[in-house]
Amino acid sequence: MVAPPWYEIPPPAYGGTEAVVARLIEGLQARGHEVMLVAAGRNGTGAEFAQTYPEPQHPCLGQVEIEVAHAVGAAGHIDGFEPDVVHDHTLVGPLTAPVRRAPTLVTAHLAPVGEAALCYRFIGGMAGLVSVSHAQQRVTSGIRWAGTAHNAVDPAQFPFRERKGDHVAFLGRMSADKGVHTAIAAARAAGHPIKIAGRCTRPEEIEYFEREIEPLLGPDAEYLGEPDTAAKVELLAGARCLLFPVHWEEPFGMVLIEAMACGTPVVALRRAAVAEIVEPGVSGLVCDTEEELPAAIREVGRLDPRDCRRRVSDHFDVGTMAAVYERHYLRLVRERSLSDTSR
Known part of the structure; x- marks a missing residue:
């Protein structure tokens, strides 16, 4: 299991990909697999560990x-471990796939646009390339996909709460494409306070926050900073709903299933993978326009929190994700075996 070099596994705060890697390791070990993790920083999983950088980058x-450098270091560790399958979650690492005997599966965590699309077109021709949603595959043509494996959470790590507060929640990095400004306007129009949390450390995030968000803050719109895991769960579990007015083709949206696991419904725009994850009228309300968001915020209280959690348990839990990836691994091993036999 090759993780990106940016955050530890699991991440203490921000890090959707890293959280998925950590949960997948747990799910595979529960199914009896031996797993080796290659990553930067410390190892917070039960997998055998090989480090590329002492600190996350x-x-x-x-x-x-x-x-x-991370890809080169990972390749050396992989050679020493002699695995049956390599599962790479990075963008550069898959380029080393042709030089090893074990087949490689790659999860595309990025939107396949621009340079990422060029990379995925190349990777899809030499490794098994898996999307995290069906919507992700529709963004760009010409990419060879091996299938889809939805991201997942462990519901046990997101305590269910039936009684909700009056506030709505927004959780995500400070970026225009995440729709933070849209979320504030919608909550204000609906007459509900909003609590905002998320990363604001990169120059473009700081610039957007200072220009677009800070002037909108007030008694009914509070920015909480970047939360750790405990603060994130508390924010999501206590909210009337999670607002997700995304303005770009986000490949998945981990916060959607994290909120639903807490029993918190979602109010979102119908874009990217939203309709694939949120069951309209059951685990959330999906709107076609920004103008529909305030009414949805007022109406979302009629949804049953138990249905939100059930949606995650039935479709987005760790066991389901691990089983899907296991099928991809076995297919790759069989294909490699047949290829070797035919030579």
Whole structure:
């Protein structure tokens, strides 16, 4: 299991991909698999561990040199471990797949646009490339996909709460494409206070926050900063609903299933993978326009929190995700075996 070099596994706060990697390791071990994790920083899982960087490299997030060095280091560890399958969650690491005997499965955690689309087109031709939603596959043509494996959470780590507060919640990085400004306007129009939490550390996030969000804050719109795991769960579990007015083709949206696991319904715009994750009228309300959001916030209280949690348990729990990935691993092993036999 090759993780990106930016955050520890599991992440103490921000890190959706890293959280998925941690849960997948748990799910695979529960199914009897031996797992080796290659990552930066400390190991917070039960897997055998190989380290590329002593510290996670999030201050250098996106630097190609870091990704390349991480991929080279990971390749050396993989050779020593001799695995049956390599599961790579990075963008650069899959380029080493052709030089090893074990087949490689790659999860596409990024939206397949721009340079990422070019990479995924190339990767799909030499490794098994899996999307995290069906919607992700529709963004760009010409990519060879091996299937879809939805992200997942462990519901036990998100305590269910039936009684909700009056506030709505927004959780995500401070970015225009996340729709923070839209969330504040919708909550205000609905007459409900909003609590906002998320990462605001990169220059473009700080600029957006200071220009667009800070002037909108007040007694009914509070920014809480970047939460740790405990604060995140408390925010989601106590909210009337989670607002998700996304303005881009987000591949998945981990916060959707995290909120529903707490019994908190979602109010979202119908974009990206939203309709694939949220069951309209059961675990949330999905709107076609921003103008519909305030009414949905007022109406969402009629939904049953138990149905929200059931949606996660039935479709987005760790056991389901691990079983899907196991099928992909077995298929790759069989294909490699047949290829070797035919030579």
